[in-house]
Structure formats: structure tokens, C-alpha cells
Amino acid sequence: MSAKLGQTITAVPVPGSELVQGMVAAGLPQPVAQLLASFDANTAAGYVGTVTVDYRRITGRAPQSLDDGLTAHRDQLSGTP
DSSP states (O other), X not given: OHHHHTSOOOOXXXXXXXXXXXXXXXXXXXXHHHHHHHHHHHHHTXXXXXXXXXXXXXXXXXXXXXXXXXXXXXXXXXXXX
16 A cells, blocks of 8 residues: 555554454444454454455456556555545
């Protein structure tokens, strides 16, 4: 991301319980915060790296790679006017 956006992006690991607390403090209901935190936990554990045909079935479009998505939306993501 840093190379694509031309700025330093630093990942800051946040324990799941703190992530839930922060989302609840921001107004999300506890069960929703726990669900969203579980997505992070599963991603970190490597459980969601498999590409399937489901995205195409649901949207009718081919999925886009992270690299292509960052390139396509570079200005919006970097805050460039």
C-alpha cells in the first residue's frame, strides 16, 4: 500500500478485545463489533485467503486484485484532490 499510495502506511496490531471496545465506543452494537472483529481474526489466521467464484456470482463482475484496486482508487485513498 505504501508504494502504491506514495506514503508510509503502518499497520498497527490491535487485540480483538480492544478492537471490539473501540467499535462499541464508536456506537456499534456489541454483537456487530464482535462479528467485525472476527473477520480480522480470521484474516490474520489466514482463513480468508481463498479466491472463490462467489463474488462474481453475487455481483456479476470479476473480482479485482488488491493491487489493481489500489491503483484504481489511489487518489481517493491517498487524499489527493
